[in-house]
Amino acid sequence: MKVLIVGSGGREHALAWACSRSNLKPSIICVPGNGGTIPIAHNLDKNPEDISQLADFIKRERIDLTIIGPEAPLVSGLADKITGNGQLVFGPSALASRMEGSKAFSKKALHEAGVPTADFQVFTDFQSARSFIESTPSPLVIKASGLAAGKGVIICDTKDLAVAAAEGMLTRDAFGASGRKIVIEECLTGKEISLLALVDGTDYILLPPSRDHKRALDFDRGPNTGGMGAYAPLDDISSEEFSEIAKQVFPPILKWMADSGINYQGCLFAGIMLTPTGPSVLEFNCRFGDPETQAVLPLLNYDILELMLSVAESRLGKVMQSEGFISLLWEQISKVQHSVCVVAVADGYPGSYKKDIPIDGLPDENDDVIPFHAGTAVHDNKLLTSGGRVLAITGLGDTHDDAVKRAYQAIEEVKFESIRYRRDIGRSIT
């Protein structure tokens, strides 16, 4: 079986790692992959965003299953091109990917489906946005509707800041075309959780719940990033509470999509805030989370490639029936273990940072530690940094505290000039 994984981050290394352990014994191609995927896959230096060229390659090579990691090629329609060629893909169509690609669309979907979400209004005109902000209590959250690489959400404590954020997006192209439509919503407070489900259009199964740490610095200070660490599962929420939360989100939104003629096949990721008045969906992503994937996949005791293939073939429900799985019970496919993933970045990230720095001291993989790579590359047999998020080191243990300890023991051995990581991953509840 030939599997092709699109993307180059820690998430894609974790997907390749999980596939490489599958009973289906796939040969794996990563486009473009990273330094960590070299031993388990064939890295191919192609641009994942050139979707026509990539779909042609996938057809020519008769790839059996393509797994699309990042949101940009999904939103651009890579999955549609592959299915149009009669091939299998794990990842939603462009239409279904609007759940992430357009916050205006996903907020409308949430509202119509009756899923709890913050009150909101959508604007394309700055004067109307300003009048709304001036007549609404602060704080407010201003969001670019389109994709903005995790940077398009601005939490504004005052009306002046909210007006400035809206003005930047609507009149000064602060996020290009992505910010020409904005969502303004009420600011919520509470703990956040990431719920990921595999969805085949009709049926779904939850993966272990996780939580990421988005801010760059310890104790949730500094700018938002793609994610500085994650852990799974969550000891502060019971299994019954999860089922209750997930029940309020997944069945109604999947029914809304089915009623709207949207066939969602892939991973649906709900970012949820547990507010004092109940769960509220902050966002949907049309893909696995990064770094949630590096924490979640090592916990699974069921073959994720089998599950992804069944999603692509619209037979997840059949697999679940034959295995006796129930959608809301993630424990059925998970070991009784904990994982903590700590991300090492190049200093400066999420702003500008140096690349091509030699990396030393990377620990070998063992039962308790998996050193996933994110922005790494190999040149002349030397491992170098090639991105802002460089490594995503996952520790595993019988308890959450053991997992924290192992992740940190491992990352402390790694040396590269300008390495930086948060010291409080899994230690502070965000």
Ligand code: AMP
């Ligand atoms: P999003 O891309 O919509 O998930 O937003 C990124 C981050 O911004 C979330 O993980 C939250 O930490 C924060 N956020 C988004 N929406 C809200 C909101 N309505 N109230 C408070 N924080 C929010």
Ligand code: GLY
């Ligand atoms: N860790 C959040 C995301 O993948 O969007």
